[in-house]
Amino acid sequence: MSDNKLIKAIKEKGQTMEAEMSFFDHLEALRWHLVRSAIAIVIFTIGAFYFYDFIFDTVIMGPSRPDFWTYRMLCKIGDYLHRDGFCINKINISLLNTEMAGQFTLQINSALLIGITLGFPYLLWEIWRFVKPALHEKEVKAASGFVIYATLLFILGILFGYYIITPESISFLAGYTVSSQIENKFTVDSYLSSVATLTLASGVVFQLPILVYILSSLGILTPAFMRSGRRYSIVIILIISAVITPTPDMMTMLVVSVPLFILYEVGIVVAGVVERRKIAREKAGL
Template identity: 60%
Template sequence: MSETKSKKLLDTIKQKGKNLEAEMSFFEHLEVLRWHLIRVAIAIFVFMALAFSFYDFIFDDIIMGPLKTDFWTYRMMCQLADKFSLGAEFCVDDIPITLINTQLAGQFTLQINSSLLIGVMLGFPYLLYEIWRFVKPALSEIEKKSAQGFVFYASMLFVIGVLFGYYIISALSVNFLAHFQVSDEVSNQIMISSYLSSIATISLGTGIVFELPIVIFILSKVGIMTPTFMKSTRRYAFIIILVIAAIVTPTPDIMTMLAVTFPLLLLYEISIIISERVEKNKKKKEKEFYNS
């Protein structure tokens, strides 16, 4: 009886030792993650400080860009109107909006918030790099090779999405809302915080949405998403894309919604191709394994 009790006691001690080791491993991972996040926060703060230092350029040329008739998007629209005889209304020659500030610390808060937004946008690739550094040790050599270029491609898609949101969606939305009036008695005097929030939400939102191929690649790798499933649910995906386009664009005009819908449909089709390649590589490796 005493031997049985001793054995049970030893088993209990061993089990507690394993649990303690697992807990220590968990907290060690949390500590590693904490330092990754600290480095990301420092990088964002540095970019924020740079944006704060060069704020004249950021405010005049970037934030206020969609309110100027010589903005790149409006110049391209005028050139298209002349080339294809689209009519004078397609060319933007006036943005009837007056920006106002109604709070005592409103303009200072504007500079802080916009500098922080610039810091987040510029620091996003570094955030992806730190995520990759955190996940990389847990991957096998094959997984590391297959995920090479993650930071580059994810950063590239994010930048393209932000630029698309800023130059296309923001410009078209500002132009539409500036000229929309329920009555001539009402003039558009917009709070600067509302204007900045709209531009930032559109640009950041589009940048995140453009990460769709990366998300599909990861889901395909873990077996959650397959090209067969994506093809069979294409019609439902089209409806979801329309809903996303309606959410991202603050305007109800068809032109702006189509400008968002077409790139998202293209990204969805690219995601199907990526999922097919992942599945093809999986089958190839399985075949090589069984033949060896």
């Protein structure tokens, strides 16, 4: 009897060790996926550091100049509608550096942000490579476009944040004063932080359909729930639009909120597609 217990204990220990080895093998695989992603981001960061003159003067400082693409388009829209107030001819912005190593740190931080932005699609691809072996064949087919769709949505979000939200926010905040006795002078870190936050946040927000797809696949989210919560989502989106674009005019808030409404509706469609696939699989007995 004791021999049987001993054999059983040995078998259980062997299964535990096998599970632990499998877990550590997964950790090792994940580590290398993350290492390769980090290397890609470092390469893009070095490239951004090398071409920093163009990146800083044209990309980062672009929204602070009246000849920026967004301001020129607003001027054309104003001319087309025969309405004044659309053109922005001057942006009162003055940047200061208050630290000894401030400009060097600025170059490193902004180059790193560019590196992360450019390396994000590769990071998604490495995550997909890590997750893919654990999926069934049908799940792999269903999620085969994950990297492409997530990358396209991220790029659209980045462009929307950089060309719409960022210039509108900067043009408003740079000229906003509560008293004529207070002169606006911004640190260069504050300016970079504003541009990066508004741009990258838009890229993340545009991942909403991907998040909906994942939650719907897990059974957490349904199209019926999203439809029933549409009225609440409208209020939340309008509040978010008012916060991230603190300009007082209604037109700017609508320009920001409309794409978010569209993303929400796309999320409903995605949730519906996932639900129909689940029903079809259940009918087929899979």
